[in-house]
Each structure stands twice: as structure tokens, then as C-alpha cells.
Amino acid sequence: xxxSSAAEARLATVVRPKLLPESSGDVFSRVVDDSWSWKLxxxxxxxxxxxxxxxxxxxxxxxxxxQDWAAHxxxxxxREILRLQGGTGMPAGYxxxxxxxxxxxxxxxxxxxxxxxxxxxxxxxxxxxxxxxALSQALFRSSDRQRxxxxxxxxxxxxxxxxxxAELLTYFRAWSQRSHLSPGAREMARRDEYKxxxxxxxxxxxxxxxxxxxxxxxxxxxQILISLDLYLRPRLxxxxxxxxxxxAQARFDFGEARGGVALSAATDDFYSELPFEVxxxxxxxxxxxxxxxxxxxxxxxxxxxxxxxxxxxxxxxxRQLVPGEQHWVLAREDHAAMIRDYLRxxxxxxxxxxxxxxxxGWTFFRDVVIDAAPHDVPNPALxxxxxxxxxRPSLWGGLPIASNPDLYLSGGExxxxxxxxxxxxxxxxxxxxxxxxSDFGGGRVALSGRGLTAGEHVITVGPxxxxxxxxxxxxxxxxxxxxxxxxxxxxxAGSYIASSAGGASETAATTPAGTxxxxxxxxxxxxxxxxxGARAPLLLPARAGQYIVLGVVAGEVARPEVPRxxxxxVRAIAPYSAGREFLPPFDVAWVLxxxxxxxxxxxxxxxxxxxxxxxxxxxxxxxxxxxxxFLELEPRMSLDALPLWSRYRVxxxxxxx
Amino acid sequence: MNYxxxxxxxxxxxxxxxxxxxxxxxxxxxxGRSQSEGIKATWTARTLSDLGHVEIDWRAxxxxxxxxxxxxxxxxxARSLLTGGRxxxxxxxxxxxxxxxxxxxxxxxxxxxxxxxxAVFFVSRDETDVEELASRLxxxxxxxxxxxxxxxxxxxxxxxxxxxATPAPTGYEAQRFDATRLRWSTTASDxxxxxxxxxxxxxxxQRFVTQSGxxxxxERAIGIYAELRRTNTQVLRWTPDDVNGVLIVPGQAPLPAxxxxxxxxxxxxxxxFSTSNSTxxxxxxxxxxxxxxxxxxxxxxxLEYIDRKAAPHA
Numbered sequence: 018x019x020x021s022s023a024a025e026a027r028l029a030t031v032v033r034p035k036l037l038p039e040s041s042g043d044v045f046s047r048v049v050d051d052s053w054s055w056k057l058x059x060x061x062x063x064x065x066x067x068x069x070x071x072x073x074x075x076x077x078x079x080x081x082x083x084q085d086w087a088a089h090x091x092x093x094x095x096r097e098i099l100r101l102q103g104g105t106g107m108p109a110g111y112x113x114x115x116x117x118x119x120x121x122x123x124x125x126x127x128x129x130x131x132x133x134x135x136x137x138x139x140x141x142x143x144x145x146x147x148x149x150x151a152l153s154q155a156l157f158r159s160s161d162r163q164r165x166x167x168x169x170x171x172x173x174x175x176x177x178x179x180x181x182x183a184e185l186l187t188y189f190r191a192w193s194q195r196s197h198l199s200p201g202a203r204e205m206a207r208r209d210e211y212k213x214x215x216x217x218x219x220x221x222x223x224x225x226x227x228x229x230x231x232x233x234x235x236x237x238x239x240q241i242l243i244s245l246d247l248y249l250r251p252r253l254x255x256x257x258x259x260x261x262x263x264x265a266q267a268r269f270d271f272g273e274a275r276g277g278v279a280l281s282a283a284t285d286d287f288y289s290e291l292p293f294e295v296x297x298x299x300x301x302x303x304x305x306x307x308x309x310x311x312x313x314x315x316x317x318x319x320x321x322x323x324x325x326x327x328x329x330x331x332x333x334x335x336r337q338l339v340p341g342e343q344h345w346v347l348a349r350e351d352h353a354a355m356i357r358d359y360l361r362x363x364x365x366x367x368x369x370x371x372x373x374x375x376x377x378g379w380t381f382f383r384d385v386v387i388d389a390a391p392h393d394v395p396n397p398a399l400x401x402x403x404x405x406x407x408x409r410p411s412l413w414g415g416l417p418i419a420s421n422p423d424l425y426l427s428g429g430e431x432x433x434x435x436x437x438x439x440x441x442x443x444x445x446x447x448x449x450x451x452x453x454x455s456d457f458g459g460g461r462v463a464l465s466g467r468g469l470t471a472g473e474h475v476i477t478v479g480p481x482x483x484x485x486x487x488x489x490x491x492x493x494x495x496x497x498x499x500x501x502x503x504x505x506x507x508x509x510a511g512s513y514i515a516s517s518a519g520g521a522s523e524t525a526a527t528t529p530a531g532t533x534x535x536x537x538x539x540x541x542x543x544x545x546x547x548x549x550g551a552r553a554p555l556l557l558p559a560r561a562g563q564y565i566v567l568g569v570v571a572g573e574v575a576r577p578e579v580p581r582x583x584x585x586x587v588r589a590i591a592p593y594s595a596g597r598e599f600l601p602p603f604d605v606a607w608v609l610x611x612x613x614x615x616x617x618x619x620x621x622x623x624x625x626x627x628x629x630x631x632x633x634x635x636x637x638x639x640x641x642x643x644x645x646x647f648l649e650l651e652p653r654m655s656l657d658a659l660p661l662w663s664r665y666r667v668x669x670x671x672x673x674x
Numbered sequence: 675m676n677y678x679x680x681x682x683x684x685x686x687x688x689x690x691x692x693x694x695x696x697x698x699x700x701x702x703x704x705x706g707r708s709q710s711e712g713i714k715a716t717w718t719a720r721t722l723s724d725l726g727h728v729e730i731d732w733r734a735x736x737x738x739x740x741x742x743x744x745x746x747x748x749x750x751x752a753r754s755l756l757t758g759g760r761x762x763x764x765x766x767x768x769x770x771x772x773x774x775x776x777x778x779x780x781x782x783x784x785x786x787x788x789x790x791x792x793a794v795f796f797v798s799r800d801e802t803d804v805e806e807l808a809s810r811l812x813x814x815x816x817x818x819x820x821x822x823x824x825x826x827x828x829x830x831x832x833x834x835x836x837x838x839a840t841p842a843p844t845g846y847e848a849q850r851f852d853a854t855r856l857r858w859s860t861t862a863s864d865x866x867x868x869x870x871x872x873x874x875x876x877x878x879x880q881r882f883v884t885q886s887g888x889x890x891x892x893e894r895a896i897g898i899y900a901e902l903r904r905t906n907t908q909v910l911r912w913t914p915d916d917v918n919g920v921l922i923v924p925g926q927a928p929l930p931a932x933x934x935x936x937x938x939x940x941x942x943x944x945x946x947f948s949t950s951n952s953t954x955x956x957x958x959x960x961x962x963x964x965x966x967x968x969x970x971x972x973x974x975x976x977l978e979y980i981d982r983k984a985a986p987h988a
Contacts, residue, residue, distance in 0.1 A: 247873070341700060341701065341704070341705060388704075388705055413701075414697070414698075414701030414705070415698075415701065416679070416680075416683040416698050416701075416702065417687075417694075417698070418683075418686055418687060419687070426679075426682065426683050426686055428679055428682075429679060429683055429698075429702070432701075432705075489762060490686060490761060490762035490763045490766075491686050491761070491763075492763055493761055493763055494742070494761060494763050494764045494767060494811060494812050494813065495741060495742060495759060495761070495764070495812065495813065496684075496685045496686070496687075496688040496689075496739040496741075496742075496759035496761055497688040498687075498688030498689035498738065498739075499685070499688050499689065499738060499739040499740060499741055499742075499758070499759045500738065500739075500740060500741045501688075501689045501729075501736075501738035502689070502729035502730070502731050502736065502737070502738040503729060504729070504931070504932055506826060506828055512829070513825075513826040513827065513828050513832075514828055514829075514832040514835075515828035515829075515832040515833045515835075515836060516836060517836075518833060518836045518837040518891070518892070518893070519731065519732050519733035519734075519893065520729075520730055520731055520732045520733070520893060520931055521729035521730060521731045521738070521931075522731050522733075522734070523731070523734075524738075533826060535823065535826065535932060536729065536740050536741060537726040537727065537728075537729065537740025537741065537743065537757060537758045537935075538726040538740075538743060538745060538757055538758075538816065538819035538820070538823055538935060538939045539740070539741060539743055539758075539814055539816060539819070540816075540822055540823070540826060547822065548822055548825035548826055553746075553801060553817035553818070554746055554748075554801065554817065554818065555800065555801060556746070556752040556798060556799075556800045556801045556804075557752070557800070558799070558800075559751075559752070580917070582916075583750075583751030583752075584749065584750060584751055584915065584916055584917035584918065584958065585915060585916050585917075586915065586941065586957045586958055587750055587751045587753060587958075588751075590753075590785050590793075590795060591783040591785065591795070592781045592782065592783040592795060592796070592797045593797070594750075594751035594752050594753055594797040595752075595797065596751065596752025596797060596798070596799075596800075597751065597752055598746070598748075598749050598750075598752055608800070620800060622800075622802065
């Protein structure tokens with residue numbers, strides 16, 4: 018008899034004396050009576066019925082080892098363990114007893130002990146009835162429950178976030194098949210008849226999850242990443258995360274082969290590099306370490322994607338390849354051909370093998386960008402390099418407005434990414450209540466270009482509902498936060514000196530004297546600090562017969578000659594101009610344009626009153642010319658310009674006397 | 675269309691982190707494109723910066739849209755230009771304000787560009803219409819921004835004066851700029867005077883080592899022109915057109931941000947890239963502005979074309 022059989026036999030020996038004969042009509046009545054007595058009088062002690070429940074779980078575990086998961090295959094092993102002879106099927110009184118005993122256990126853990134020993138994961142209403150209680154514990158082991166923390170992180174969930182059981186179940190069933198869950202848990206996920214039990218387990222674990230990653234023993238887990246530094250010579254190393262609450266310095270036990278390693282925090286988020294070579298062996302077997310209630314782990318796998326890691330400042334291994342971003346992919350030799358085929362099919366041009374970087378027996382593929390989900394469900398071994406945003410439908414990309422992540426600019430609606438579902442399983446997909454596909458198998462759906470009107474939108478994928486809003490504009494003429502950056506200049510002896518070396522920098526609220534800020538093509542600064550530019554150019558209508566430009570000061574007169582043709586480079590550019598520029602040498606008051614000989618039009622440029630010229634130049638020809646324009650020409654003009662024209666005319670008359 | 679939508683988004687958003695710019699850019703421009711076909715976010719950022727729409731702080735990794743502004747282009751057939759932020763609200767207001775039911779003194783149109791957002795040009799009865807429109811819209815007006823901007827261009831020396839740095843850490847793979855061939859090549863040593871680039875995490879860094887061995891951490895374009903000046907290499911050319919002229923810049927020696935913007939502000943058009951001789955061409959640049967740009971970079975403008983033209987008449 019091996020150890021486990023002996024242990025089972027001893028357990029049965031403990032339980033059997035408490036049972037009544039089947040002829041009593043209730044084999045477990047004494048156990049149930051004792052449980053009530055314990056609950057009412059001595060709940061401070063351990064539940065006395067735990068051995069009975071343990072036997073039930075044993076029977077369920079035996080059933081799970083077969084492929085025939087049915088009630089008859091459960092009650093047989095149960096009877097065998099308890100030596101209940103002379104009957105088949107459910108022992109008398111089993112149904113009521115299990116309901117009471119599992120219920121008492123849940124009460125004790127959740128209410129009486131207030132979760133201090135861990136919360137119960139026993140479903141309240143299991144399916145299949147009665148045996149579902151034990152199944153939930155036998156198939157879904159404690160280690161599987163701890164691994165659910167990886168699933169919740171893969172969903173990108175935060176503790177207490179809102180999620181329905183149906184949604185958890187759908188994506189758990191897809192995730193489980195590429196996970197490290199026990200075979201029983203994975204089989205449970207595949208079978209429809211355990212949906213409800215599983216949904217109950219998932220919800221119970223979800224409600225108790227604190228957001229941390231846990232190893233199979235429930236210790237808080239920091240992941241060990243593989244870093245890839247490319248400068249000088251590509252170099253691989255192991256780096257351990259340091260999640261919040263992990264000690265700054267500790268001697269982690271890496272097991273017999275590697276022994277204890279003193280780690281100290283290199284940053285708030287990471288320990289310093291581990292002193293182990295990134296060898297084929299380490300990649301094959303993974304790494305495990307522990308210190309008190311903390312664990313570190315590198316999960317082995319034949320394919321490992323890498324992405325640039327901001328915190329580490331180099332490339333680092335990641336759980337999942339995400340769409341559209343550049344990755345490196347490390348593949349074990351026996352998977353390299355599969356990766357080559359897959360990249361040829363799915364990756365954008367540029368992906369290639371990198372020589373001399375990977376450990377012996379492994380191959381690195383660099384510059385891997387995959388931005389679309391595969392058409393067919395790929396080999397599960399490729400799951401880490403099938404682009405996926407999270408393990409449930411999510412929105413990706415788009416043109417988000419403001420920090421509110423679900424508000425996008427119309428026309429920049431995000432893409433919908435749905436993880437590749439379990440083989441053979443499809444989901445209905447609807448946008449704003451309109452069914453787009455009844456059998457969507459996962460992948461990317463562009464939501465832009467569908468003419469969605471500005472407002473709220475709801476995407477339904479199977480049990481998941483995603484909401485986002487779009488807006489046509491935030492409603493401002495000038496951009497909010499626009500002009501926040503500028504080029505800083507200092508003014509020294511009439512020259513402009515750069516005072517920010519790295520391009521633009523933060524725009525100062527005020528521009529002190531002696532400084533200028535360049536924002537786009539605008540200059541900010543005191544007038545004295547701005548360049549003394551030319552006067553504003555006049556825009557004159559082209560193809561007129563004659564032009565006269567008159568200044569405020571008598572004698573300021575110009576008769577511009579403007580080219581008949583516009584510059585060559587603008588002739589094909591709309592709007593087609595019918596104007597020309599003229600740079601006046603004085604401050605302009607009036608522009609006179611003759612469309613035909615003698616037919617003048619006056620346009621007022623400034624409402625300044627006329628000013629006398631230097632007395633010495635009163636008799637100059639330019640002054641006479643200036644006066645003659647006001648005295649002899651009879652231009653048409655707008656009514657509001659007429660009074661000022663009259664005053665200029667009077668002024669010219671006075672000057673001409 | 676993508677550039678238009680991208681500029682609209684930048685304008686509606688106003689400012690943000692560089693990573694946000696890259697994420698939105700790559701989603702919009704590069705989805706479904708291979709890497710070789712893709713458009714780099716840094717290229718788009720530089721184009722938008724040259725056109726005066728955005729400012730980038732490369733060190734702090736931030737971007738910001740610039741204030742919207744109307745300006746008259748220099749001798750461009752009485753055209754004015756709208757640049758800076760272009761929110762959808764602004765463009766709607768613009769449509770309203772220039773509707774023919776409101777005014778027949780000013781009209782605008784969009785000019786498509788392959789490598790940048792549309793240029794928005796105006797023609798008006800006179801310059802006061804442009805100024806009044808800016809006032810009605812609540813945006814800025816500058817009667818000749820290209821001229822003002824070119825008058826403020828800081829010199830190379832002023833950039834070098836504020837960028838002195840310690841020598842680059844050893845161990846990085848360095849590339850050296852060859853001023854004669856305008857090419858980068860891997861180098862074993864980064865001690866000799868010259869311009870060096872280092873591939874580090876994120877954007878590459880450049881160090882310019884002067885003749886006296888002083889290190890300067892510089893922007894790529896500033897470093898290139900510092901090295902061209904050190905080696906007395908002249909690369910900028912200007913050829914006259916019927917009005918103004920074309921400033922021709924080698925593709926491997928792009929103008930620094932402010933110089934490129936001053937050149938671009940002369941036409942409102944992004945520089946065109948000629949693949950045949952690998953040059954960038956800025957149209958409608960008055961000789962005076964071209965000379966200011968060249969002088970700020972320690973370059974003497976190559977006017978041989980004019981000289982050759984003039985020679986037969988001499």
C-alpha cells in the first residue's frame with residue numbers, strides 16, 4: 018500500500034464509525050447533528066465534520082481521474098472508500114447532509130472566522146447538485162485558485178471592478194487552455210456541465226482577490242523577467258520584480274541547485290540582476306525562489322515575447338505580444354520552425370532572426386510586429402505571440418480625448434480586440450444593438466470608418482459589454498493647453514541667443530524683459546525685444562490699371578508697380594489669388610486703385626488724421642503730388658471713410674495755398 | 675486624410691506625453707503597414723513642427739499644439755496662411771465667418787499635401803480683412819511671421835554654449851557623422867573632434883566634440899551643422915524663382931527646428947523631398963530669409979546659380 022492509499026484508509030477509518038447503516042434512512046444524520054451542536058456551542062474549535070467532507074473530495078478526485086464524469090462514477094468511489102455495501106448510487110441522506118455540512122463550513126470560514134483562514138470557495142448552489150460541492154474542491158485545486166490571480170491580471174481587471182460571472186467564465190474557458198492550471202481544472206473548463214460550478218468558483222475567487230499575483234501556495238509572487246540589453250553587445254539577464262510590500266533586501270532561497278541569493282532593491286519596482294546565466298536549462302526549467310511569505314518566479318515556456326520596458330530601460334520578457342508594437346521573440350529549438358511559419362504568415366515585413374543573442378538551443382527573432390489577429394485559431398503553443406490586448410474584449414488604439422479613457426474623437430474610434438476564443442466557440446458581436454456577426458471567433462474589429470455618430474456607443478461581444486463615447490469636438494477655438502511649449506531665447510546686444518538646448522521647453526507664464534519665446538510661428542515678448550521687422554505688407558488687387566498709396570504725412574506717396582502674374586509656385590493652388598503685395602516705406606492711410614482710367618476707388622487703411630510734413634519739404638514735388646491726389650481725384654469709397662477723406666482734402670487745400 | 679485627422683486630434687487634445695503622440699500616430703498611420711512602409715512618429719512630429727503646428731520637448735518627452743495664427747506669406751500672390759492648432763470648432767467658425775452670405779472680402783481653401791496636413795490658404799480683398807478675421811475668430815495675427823521668425827534665429831554658438839556636457843559614457847556603440855559624405859558610420863572611438871550618435875534606450879543621443887575636445891550634448895540637426903561648420907562644409911543652396919526662390923537642403927542634413935520653420939513659413943507648405951538627389955526643397959523663400967537661415971547655421975549660402983546666370987550679362 019503506498020502512502021496516499023494508506024492515508025486514504027486512515028481517513029476512512031476516522032469517518033466510518035460516525036456513519037449509520039444505510040437501513041437507517043440517513044447515513045450521515047449523526048454527523049449532521051454533531052455539526053449543529055458544534056456550530057451552536059463550540060465554533061471556536063475546528064469543524065468536526067471535515068473528515069467527511071475530505072472523503073467526499075477524495076471520491077470526486079477519483080472520478081476526475083476518469084473521463085466519465087457522471088454521478089454514478091462519483092458515488093461508486095464514495096461507497097468504496099466508506100465501505101458502504103449493498104447499495105448503489107447516492108447513499109441515503111447524502112443530499113441533505115452535504116448541503117448542511119458544506120454550508121456550515123462556508124459559514125465558519127466566511128462569517129465566524131471572517132475570512133481570516135481564507136474565504137470559502139464552495140458554491141452555494143452547485144451543479145451537478147450535491148456532488149458539485151466536492152467537485153469544486155477536487156477538480157479545482159488550491160493551486161488552481163491561486164493561479165486565478167494570473168487570469169485576473171490577464172483580464173486587466175482591478176480589484177472590485179465590475180464584471181459578470183458569465184463574462185469571467187467565457188474568457189476563463191479560453192484562457193485556461195493555455196494556462197498552467199491542473200488537468201482537472203482545464204477539463205472542467207472544457208465541459209459545459211460544470212459551467213455553473215466554475216462560474217461560482219470564479220466569482221468567489223474574484224471577490225476575494227486583492228490585486229496581487231500569487232504562486233500556487235498562495236504566497237505573493239513577483240515575476241522574474243528576462244532582460245535584453247542591446248548596447249555594446251546584446252546581453253540577457255534575469256531581473257526580479259519587486260511588487261509593493263516586498264522587502265528592500267532579502268535572501269531569497271532559489272532551491273537546492275542555486276541556493277540562497279541576497280537581493281536588494283535596485284529601484285522601487287525591481288531588484289538588482291540575478292546572478293544566474295540565462296541558459297537553456299534555466300529557460301527550460303524556470304526559476305522559483307522564496308523568502309518568508311514572498312515568492313519570485315519565472316515560468317518556463319518554449320516561446321517568450323520581449324518588448325521595450327520603460328522601467329528597465331531595455332527589452333524585457335512580457336506575458337503577451339500586443340498588437341502593433343515591436344517585439345523580439347525567443348523560441349526554443351523545437352518551436353523555432355513553428356514560429357518561422359507563423360511570422361511568415363502573421364508578422365509585418367522586417368521580422369528576422371537575430372544571430373548570436375539567444376542561449377544555445379534557442380533562437381531569437383527580432384523586429385516582430387503583428388497587428389492583426391490570425392484568421393484561424395493558431396496552435397495553443399503560440400498563444401503568447403498571438404496579439405492580444407487582454408484576456409477579454411477590450412478597446413485598443415483610437416484617438417482618445419482628455420484623460421477620460423473612454424472618450425474619443427469622432428473618426429478616431431478605437432479598435433475592438435477580442436481574444437481568440439476556445440476552438441469551435443464563437444460569440445455574437447453587436448455594435449449599438451446592431452448584430453454585426455453571430456459567430457465571431459475573435460480578433461480585431463475597426464470601429465472607425467463605420468459612420469458612428471458622436472455620442473455613447475455600446476459594443477456587445479457575447480457576455481461582454483464595452484462602452485465608449487465619441488465627441489466631434491471639445492468645443493474650443495484655441496486648443497486647451499496649446500502653447501504649453503516654446504523655444505526660449507534671450508536678447509543680447511540685438512542678437513537672439515538660445516536658452517533651451519533640447520528643442521522646445523515649458524512656456525513661461527510671463528516673458529521677462531530681454532527674453533523672447535517662440536511658439537509655432539508666433540513670437541512672445543516685450544515689443545522692444547521683438548525684431549524690428551518691415552511694415553505690414555499691403556495686399557493690393559491685381560490687374561488694376563494704377564495704384565496710389567498715400568501716407569498719413571503729407572508727401573508720403575507711392576505709385577507701386579505690381580507684377581501681373583502671381584508667383585509660379587502658387588498658380589495651381591486654390592484659392593486663386595487676385596492680389597499682390599506691396600511693402601510701403603511709410604505708414605499708410607489710403608490706398609487708391611484705378612480699375613479703369615480715371616475711375617478710382619479709395620480704401621482706408623488707418624483712421625489717423627493727416628500730419629504736416631517737415632516745413633522744409635512743403636514745396637517738394639512729393640508733397641504737391643500728395644495734395645493733388647486729394648484735391649483732383651474723386652474716388653468712390655465706403656460711406657464711413659468719406660468724412661476722413663474730406664478732412665484730408667481740407668488739409669491738402671490748406672497745404673497747397 | 676490621416677494627417678488631417680491627426681492634426682485635428684492633436685488640436686482637440688492640446689498637449690500630452692510623447693508616448694501618447696506615438697500611440698495615436700502609429701494606430702492611425704501604421705496599422706496594417708509593414709515597418710518599411712510605416713511612417714515614423716518622429717518624422718510626422720518634425721513635419722508638424724516645421725509647419726508650426728506643434729512644439730516638441732524631446733528631453734521631457736512632451737508635445738503641445740501651438741496657438742492658431744493667421745499670417746501673410748511673403749510675396750505669395752497676396753495669400754495668407756492659417757497655422758497652429760486647428761480644432762474642429764475653429765474650422766467650423768472659419769466656414770461661418772467666410773461664408774459668402776457673410777463676406778465676399780476673404781475666402782479660404784485647403785491645399786492637399788502628401789506628407790503633411792492640408793495647408794489652409796486665404797485670399798482677401800486686403801490685409802485688413804485677414805486681421806479682422808483673426809480678431810473675429812479670437813486667434814493670433816502676424817503680418818509676416820516668416821520674416822520675424824527668421825530675424826530671431828539663434829546662432830549655433832548660442833546652442834553650443836548651453837549644451838556643454840561630460841564625455842559620453844564608454845561602452846555604447848557610437849556612430850560618427852562624416853561631413854564630407856553626409857553619412858553616419860560606426861566608429862571605434864568617440865574621442866576625436868566630430869559628431870557622434872549613440873543608440874540608447876528611447877531616442878538616440880548626439881555628442882558634438884569640438885576641436886578643443888569639449889563635449890556638447892546636442893540635437894541631431896544642431897550637431898550636424900556644428901560639424902559642417904567645423905569642417906567648413908557648405909551644403910545650403912538657394913536658387914531664384916520668378917519671385918523669391920527655393921532653399922535646397924541636403925536630406926542628410928535637415929535644418930534645425932526653428933530654421934526649418936522659418937523656411938516653411940514662407941510658403942505654408944512642407945518641404946518636398948527629392949529622392950533623385952536626396953534634398954529637401956523649401957519654396958518661396960526670399961533671399962534675405964534664406965541668408966538669415968544660413969548665417970545662423972554658420973553656412974554661406976551657395977548662390978552660384980545666380981552668379982552663373984548673371985555672368986553672361988556681366
